[in-house]
Amino acid sequence: MPAFEFNKEAKVVAAAAERMGLHPFPIPMLRNSVPYNGRAACIRNRTCCGYACPVDAKNGTQNTVIPKAIESGNCELRTHCVVAEILMDGMRAKGVRYFDENNEEKIQTADVVVVAASACESARLLLNSRTSLFPNGIGNNFDNVGRNLQSHAYTGAWGLFDYDILELNGPGATLGISDFNHNEKEGIIGGVLCTEFYVLPYGFSRARPPSYPKWGREHKKFQRQNYRRMVRLHGPVQDVPTPGMRVQVEDSVRDFWGIPVTKFSGSRHPLDRKHCQFLSEKAASVLREAGAKQVWMNVGGLGRAGGQHQCGTCRMGDDPKTSVVDPNCKVWGVDNLYVGDGGVLVSAGGFNPVLTIMALAYRTGAHIAGEFAKKGSAA
Ligand SMILES: Cc1cc2nc3c(=O)[nH]c(=O)nc-3n(C[C@H](O)[C@H](O)[C@H](O)COP(=O)(O)OP(=O)(O)OC[C@H]3O[C@@H](n4cnc5c(N)ncnc54)[C@H](O)[C@@H]3O)c2cc1C
Ligand code: SF4
Structure with missing residues (x-):
């Protein structure tokens, strides 16, 4: 294009x-500079960033990968759901507890769980999922989840x-x-x-x-x-x-669904x-x-990170003591739990982040598919 x-x-x-x-x-x-995949070219509105596109020329998951996944017959989309907790069976994730569109609590079992709720919300979800093996949150036995927030x-x-x-x-x-x-x-x-x-x-x-x-x-x-x-x-x-610029959770303050809220601290x-x-x-x-x-x-650079380019809270690395996910974006210490969003970026880099986040998500998807092909399961 x-x-x-x-x-x-x-x-x-x-x-x-x-x-x-x-x-x-x-x-x-x-956004489409020319008509593409049955959708129009951009008509160059003054309002674009932060607004819905009137001609569907702006690309997002809603008009690219999600329809394709549904077409494959292997994907069911449940909207307006909020995941409250990742459920564990020892060192394996076995599913999630969530609230559906009617705010009813539900359990969904799974062979593999991929957390892709954004850097702040994925960290919150991991920190809010506690078991006897992960008393401070899944993947957080070395106190890395939520740290290094950048934006x-x-x-x-x-x-x-x-x-x-x-x-x-x-x-x-x-x-x-x-x-x-x-x-x-x-x-x-x-x-x-x-x-x-x-x-x-x-x-x-x-x-x-x-x-x-x-x-x-x-x-x-x-x-x-x-x-x-x-x-x-x-x-x-x-x-x-x-490390001090971080996301934590606050048990004493709960949201509409009773889930502990996110707490930000530290500075740039x-x-x-x-x-x-x-x-x-x-x-x-x-x-x-x-x-x-x-x-x-x-001149910027003061105050806290955590705005529109949030990343870094589930950083990737080759040492479980200093990172949250391994080089395949799998949470250290858990066989079948992955992070698929900006949280895994070690650094925000010098450019807007979304293309890197997408590239990493494709890479993680390919890795999970490869594991399934090899073993009939992702771990
Ligand atoms: C106004 C604006 C303009 C931007 N412009 C650019 C740009 O020009 N270029 C660029 O590269 N980047 C841009 N960005 C940044 C880019 O959009 C983000 O970096 C990117 O979308 C982050 O991807 P993600 O997968 O980490 O999280 P998200 O895209 O935020 O996806 C997380 C998803 O998880 C859902 N979710 C969260 N919590 C839960 C839960 N508990 N249960 C279920 N679902 C949950 C959310 O609803 C959301 O759909 C912009 C951001 C904003 C806000
Ligand atoms: S909202 Fe759509 S048509 Fe308008 S400028 Fe953005 S991409 Fe182009």
């Missing part, structure tokens, strides 16, 4: 980046131009610059800069040059004049994994801030070269 063309602002930024010796590229996106520190800069530069032909983000990824000479681990998704006017109303009024007449005037004149160049910075590594400062300065220099009349930075 061909990449999406750069939009107007990306063309301006790309030309500037190339003048600086950088290598801008079109961002790989999970990328976002950072970058804004540029204000003196002409209408935003095309507003969605979804906005089309260009990436990854020249600073693993730039060890200058001290950054990983990170990419991208032109940003368009935001609706209310979202834009928070973005103002420093010390500019954020309310009142001047604020409204700025909003009217400059909505199409500001470009944001920013992106994810690879967090430094930190101090280097995250330094790396964000570095990448924000690079973004600012590109925007200046692109002709922005005013440039200001928004």
Whole structure:
């Protein structure tokens, strides 16, 4: 499938980046640039990220792998269910206890259990599943489950131009610059800069040059004049994994189904801030070269991880003392329990994570299928 063309602002930024010796590229996106598999091409709405797609051009499990799995005849999909606990028989998983769409408690037995509830929720599920052999949660005998939570520190800069530069032909983000990824000479681990998704006017109303009024007449005037004149160049910075930044469960606070809730603690590594400062300065220099009349930075890297790119809580490794899953994403110490989500990533890396999560999930699936083919069971 061909990449999406750069939009107007990306063309301006790309030309500037190339003048600086950088290598801008079109961002790989999970949306159809041309009709594909009976579904339409993207019609380029301004609202994309965070909204349902009106023409089914955006790809997700709901219109790709799940229909295929159901077609195979080997998959039954149960929606609106919440798993509360993984059930064990000694060192083997034997199924799950869950609440169905009517909130009725049910048991489902299984030969293999794959936990794929996201980095925070998978850690919660493992921690909430306790037996005499795993008193602190399954896979947690070395106190690794839930630790090293990461989610990328976002950072970058804004540029204000003196002409209408935003095309507003969605979804906005089309260009990436990854020249600073693993730039060890200058001290950054990983990170990419991208032109940003368009935001609706209310979202834009928070973005103002420093010390500019954020309310009142001047604020409204700025909003009217400059909505199409500001470009944001920013992106994810690879967090430094930190054991103290973690997900735990809190037995004294329960959700609707009586399941102990997630508790977050810890904070980012101090280097995250330094790396964000570095990448924000690079973004600012590109925007200046692109002709922005005013440039200001928004430097990330403070506070807690755990946002939209959450990962790391069930990290993969080759030593059960320092990791949760083995190189095949199987939970150490349990014969037939796997993790199939962002939790297994050891590091968030310098880019948005979903393609890596998907690649690992396919790899884990192939491993489980291979084990079945060999032995008639996954373990
Ligand atoms: C607004 C937004 C924009 C993003 N944009 C990008 C992007 O452009 N590029 C990119 O690479 N990444 C992007 N991400 C990140 C990406 O979506 C995530 O990294 C990825 O979806 C994580 O995959 P996962 O399998 O770990 O978890 P999820 O995709 O979160 O899947 C977990 C599933 O488990 C279900 N679940 C949770 N708990 C339970 C339970 N107890 N019982 C039963 N089911 C449960 C959840 O409902 C969910 O369906 C974005 C995220 C957000 C929120
Ligand atoms: S911009 Fe996003 S939501 Fe709109 S058609 Fe394209 S993929 Fe769908």
